Amino acid sequence: MTQPGQLAELRYFGLTVRQWTILGAIVGMVLLLVMPFLLRNYRVFQINLAMVYAIAILGLNMLTGYNGQISLGHGAFYAIGGYTAAILMHRYGVPYWATLPVAGFVCLVAGFLFGLPALRLQGHYLALATFALALATPQILKYKHFEEFTGGVQGIVLDKPEPPIEFSFLGQALSQDRWLYFFTLLVAAIMFLLAWNILRGRIGRAMIAIRDQPIAAAAMGVNLAMVKSLTFGVSAMYTGVAGALGAIVVAFVAPDSFNIFLSITILVGAVVGGLASIPAAIFGAIFIQYVPNIADQISKSAPWAVYGVFLIGLMYLMPTGVMGLLRLVGARLRKYAD
């Protein structure tokens, strides 16, 4: 048997595992910084969208993966975030970057408040309650007495933020999309680090304990109601920030952008990526961003059928998501190395 300490001593091509990790991280970092200048603007835009989805999925994963509460209604928080940002920018001239914390806070409160009654609901009943939330969202956004703020059925058209500096690299200018790439990347990095901090700490352990053994957790002194509602709030905050970023990146919000399929898509992303894992959100986001495009290229007649086949096929191959498979492979490799 190899002890964990010994594993770190092993050298591959003259470098220790730790050194390889650092090297990999540096290469990855440089790639992330250079990449937008190697791609067309629209590709950059796609990546921006994928990063936005990754944040939203991470939010849902905290609730569903770590805390065991199913939500079919996270599209609602995405919508609240998006509309908060859009209304602040459009009506009150707030700069785009300042809308994110506001959107996050609004969703934190909304999620916490929604989490309180949801405490009494479990499993399918919680699924119904959140599903109802998702269905009601477009209807509320269209409601005539809110029209002054929400723009009613027509939605709100926004201006894309201009990059603050003029800059050129590899002959490519820092366009609006490239600037938003860096902005989104920064926000995503902060959100992922924050999630990592929350989840490995006391609260994270409490969340997992509630998922696995609620009664034991309560007996150990975990305040069930508080932790569950707070998880709902934080999860909604993540999705709300993603929604606000999404509104900035797409430069448009309308009730029809936030229908029930958005909620389902976020859930699909969370499960496909793999539950209870932070990096899984990235895989989930890649799936929901790119697979529909592939489906469209395969069949114009029934693109959804192709998408469904992909979805089911993936669940067969990786019942616990991409991350689950990676973990399995990792475990096998480690066993093999021993």
Added chain:
Amino acid sequence: MEAFLHQVFSGLATGGIYASMALALVMIYQSTHHINFSQGEMATFCTFIAWALIETGFPYWVAFFATVAIGLVGGMAIQRIFLRPVENAPILTNVIVFIGLLVIFNSTAGWIFDHTIKAFPSPFPRGTFFDTQYFSSHEIGSIMVTLLVLVALYAFFRFTPLGLAMRAAAQNPVSSRLVGIRVSWMLALGWGLAAAIGAIAGMMVAPIVYLDPNMMAGILLYGFAGALLGGIDNPWGAVFGGFVVGVLENVLGAYVIGTELKLTVALVLIVGVLTLKPTGLFGKVVVTRV
């Protein structure tokens, strides 16, 4: 008052639709402990098959029973082919497979049968003796059919050995296996029955709402709400829940809040009731032993 009665009865008629869908959901839940999101699309697809049969010249009742049989076999086949591989996977993996099935059925129906709405014949034509001012004969007929299905199911589960075996398989798979019940096939049978009930629901609904690939999308939600309101493990409760949702929605929309927010308010009310009675109005309270 007359108008109010009219709203209530029209609500009962749509409630009957929700009730039949709720019943199919309860059916699947009883035998598999899953809620099947693709239930509505499966029902729509079956109804399209019935429509195609009738178009090619089969008499209504032949098409009707053929479709129920196709639903039964098809439902079992879906369970064996699509769900068995993920039987032991986490619940959410199953949910994703349901979503996959939903989009496949929806998309395929649109592809094969097109999106233009189709009139579906009713076995209870207008002008029969129970045609009243408030109900069309089809509405009464379809409510009767729903109740009939309910009674048949009750009898099946209560009095037949197969029904008993199915209940046992769902409640305690391990012990059931020990006494020789083929649990996996019981699950498949549950799916088959649910698909068959769905097909009946679809054929009863289609004459009212017209047949198109998205026919069941809205209905599934209300059926879902009705089933949970009444208690997901109680067929009688589910049917009752379906009727309550239908009437509630109509009365709220017509008199209290207007149509613009009626869906929202109806849902808030249902969720509100559920927070007070978390297992539904007639659900069994599950006591967990630690």
Added chain:
Amino acid sequence: MNRNLLIAIVAAIAVAVAGYFVLAPKPEAPAPVAAKKYDPGASDKEILIGQTMPYSGPASAYGTIGKASAAYFAKINDEGGINGRKIKFISLDDGYSPPKTVEQIRKLVEQDEVLFVFNTLGTPPNSAIHNYMNQKKVPQLFVATGATKWGDPKNFPWTMGWQPNYQTEGRIYAKYILKEKPNAKIAVLYQNDDYGKDYLKGFKDGLGEAGQKLIVSEVSYEVTDPTVDSQVVTMKGSGADTFFNITTPKFAAQAIKKAAEIGWKPTHFLNNVSASVASVLRPAGLENSKDIITAAYLKDPTDKQWENDQGYKDWLAWMKKYYPEGDLANSFNVYGYAVTQTLVQVLKQCGDDLTRENVMRQAANLKDIELPMLLPGIKVSTSPTDFYPIESVRLQRFDGKEWVLFGDVIGS
């Protein structure tokens, strides 16, 4: 070398040269006579056109419009293309989701480098790309929505609608009611989205301040609602004697049938969206549909009166040859056919000057074009200040078997 190919090439060159001489001397063509001018997406051989359509998702019923357009381009290409150039048509799925529309449109413009985008469907998707197209100066031609904002050449010179807009149609019914039934008690049923509210706005504007008092009941429904039975009961209860029905086909059929079942017989105005005999009136019951009034601009392919009409026969032949899997009862296939014909006319007018600017200039320079599937008397007309190609409709009443036109062509 294959002889047939050689002959074909010689012929093509001859046609191209002839076409060149025919088109070149036109005085209003500002392009230098000798030069062919191209923007991205156009070349001697090809014109690249982009589109987004909801092939998946809740609005996938409209997907057939995109397929019909593709089928019509196939016919044009079989006949040698436009001015010798083949059409390459890239139609992508956006699932009716605005973020996806933005993504796909940007792919079309930035990667595939299409000359312009054509007939993108839906008000929210088009709103999402409205600014982008105008900043990029890429034409957003003949968008498939009836909202009013697409005809604004001053602020959005690169965007143009096609069909009569919903508000115009709503106003036309209002005017008719004011004239024929000034004491009407009106009930309105509308879909709670941009389409329904646009119709409603036009209708109310048409009624004017005083007229709005005529509306005694105003109810909406959501696309997720299973039925509109309750709404119909409410409207009957309000004592209305006139019914303006702003619904999509499924709900229109439900409303017509329910009204008949509960014995409500108002003067019934049905929006053009749902005026199909085969997919609305027949399912609802032809007897129940008698005396419904609608405003139309396209021929209904399921209306018997067009059976011997040359335009209809051509459409039918084309459907059978190029789009055999398409539904002959679906009026969206007529829509796709007619809107694509309008585009072909624009491209013909462009000649060899296939710049984005000229495409827009020619699109704004359609002079009383008659299309085979438009109702007699309805013409496509645009000018640099008029970005509404079809502005007139004709009223028709259903006699239990077919639509009967009455009155003159009505413009806005």
